[in-house]
Amino acid sequence: MTGFEEVPQRIISDYSKLEFDYVPDTLVHRDAQMKQLTSIFSPVVDANRSQKVFLTGGVGSGKSALSKRFCLDFRDWGRGKGKNIEFVIVNCRSRNTPSGVLLKILDRFQPNFPDRGFSTTEMLEILRKQITRDNVFLVIVLDEVDVLIKKSGSDLLYSLSRFDDEKVSEHRHSLSLILISQRQIHDFLDAATISTIKRSNQIRFDRYSKDELGDIVGQRVDLAFFPGTVEDDIVGFIAGIAAEFGDARFAIELLENSGRIANEEGAEQVMPEHVRTAKAMTYSVVTESKIEPLEKHMKLTLLAVSRIIRKKTNVSTGEAEEAYALVCEEFGEEPRAHTRFWEYLNYLGDVGLLGLSASGKGRVGKTTLITLPDIPAGILEEKVLSLLK
Ligand SMILES: Nc1ncnc2c1ncn2[C@@H]1O[C@H](COP(=O)(O)OP(=O)(O)O)[C@@H](O)[C@H]1O
Ligand SMILES: [Mg+2]
Known part of the structure; x- marks a missing residue:
């Protein structure tokens, strides 16, 4: 017997x-x-055209989930029409080099494809042969593609975009791309590449509202919980907390943690106090996962804000920039230019780590105020510091 x-x-x-x-x-x-x-992709099958799409939006806005759902449905739909549609989803955070990405794609056609010995040009040629042989329409999803580009440049993206210029056959395009990023397209792609993606093929995922999050949580309650264990007011409570970030991942995690805590306590239902306890747990994990991938100067910006906001409800961007300069000095870094600093603030606002709001007319014209969305400044500072080390 074990004690388990x-x-x-x-x-x-x-x-x-x-x-x-x-x-x-x-x-x-x-x-x-x-x-x-769906409408962008229907010509892929009907007119043998390839497509390139760009999806953007904050963390937990459903980009990855929707692209996967789309690929699964599209493949089934194509098969119904006798077309061989395949897809590969590559997370560029874990595969941030051209060969890493290509290996993952080739592995789809040839499991255990050797991981060394081929150049990217050779791998692209092998891919072309496979596609021709199997008569495939391939959809490649490059999730978090900005990480690939930052690490390895846009050569691979360029090659994949031009893949159909040397068509496998005269009238058939075979390779479509779905590019996903939290960041705006202009923040990491050069103008020439952007110009190859039609404006109407750029799809935006806004943050979810409280009511939308309520419906997302409700769907999971129906799928994953015993009947009668989560009442509507609890769904609303969870949605309200998650609405601060507009993040479905956070909402679902909060729901799951609330359920676990209720179960551990032997309760019959999820109660508000279970949600409050879960909230503290979930913040900590989610915040860390958002800070970890940030580039160094964004972490320094966050550190600066967390230090000066401690005893205040908000700080001005001017105060934040001064504090940022001090933090840079402390870490032996050259502060980035003013415009870059603004980009950092906006980005941190987009991912929900900072709140940004216009203060209206101040003494020196319009200013922007920075707030912290419900994360205690002390905890934030501690987390950023540990991740900077
Ligand atoms: N509209 C939605 N309906 C149901 N579940 C959703 C929805 N949007 C996101 N989710 C769920 O929330 C979590 C985070 O979504 P994800 O697609 O990973 O976000 P992103 O890629 O934008 O960061 C996933 O578990 C996903 O299934
Ligand atoms: Mg994602």
Whole structure:
């Protein structure tokens, strides 16, 4: 006998429906984006055209989930029409070199493709042969593509975009791209590359509102919880907390943690106090996962703000910039120019780590005020410091 005793599950009936890689049949409140993708891609099958699409939006806005749902549905739909559609999803945060990305793609056609010995040009040629041989329409999803470009430049993107210039056959295009990034297209792609992506092929994912998050949470309650264990007011409570970030991942994680805590306490239902306890837990994990991938000077910016905001409700961007200069000195870094600093602030605002609001007319014209969305400044400072080391 071991001391391990299985805890009976009375709240959550199916944990798998709460995992990040689980993709529900329908993505709530993303009909517009789904329709846009579908209409962009219908010529791929009907007219043998390839497409290039760019999806952008903050963390947890459903970009990865929607692209996967789309690929699955598109493949099935194509097969119904006798077309061989395949897709590969590459996360460029874990594969940030051209050969890393190409290996993942080739592995789809030739499992255990050797991971050394081929140049990228050779790998692209092999890919072309495979596509021709299998008569495939391939959709490649490059998720978090800005990381690839920052690390390795845009050569691979360029090659993949031009792939169909040397067509596999006279009238057939074979390779489409879905590019995904939290950052705006202009922040990391050069003008020449951007010009190859039609404006109407750039799809924006706005933050979810409280009501939308409520519906997303409600869907997971139906999928993953025993009936009657999560009442509507609890769904609303969770949605309200998550609305600060507009982040569905945060909302689902908060729901799951609330369910676990309720279960551990032997409760029959999820109660507000379970959600409050879960909130403290979830903030800490989510915040860390948002800070970790930031580039160094964004971390320094965040550190600067967390230090000066401690005893205040907000600080001005001017105060933040002065504090940033001090932090740079402390870390032996050259402060970036004013315009870069502004980009950092805006980016940190976009991912929900900072709140930015116009203060109206101040003494010196219009200013922007920085707030912290519910993360205690002390905890934020501690986290950034530990991640800077
Ligand atoms: N509209 C939605 N309906 C249902 N679940 C959603 C929706 N949007 C996001 N999710 C879920 O929230 C989590 C985060 O979404 P994800 O697509 O990974 O966000 P992003 O890639 O934009 O950071 C995933 O578990 C996803 O399934
Ligand atoms: Mg994603």
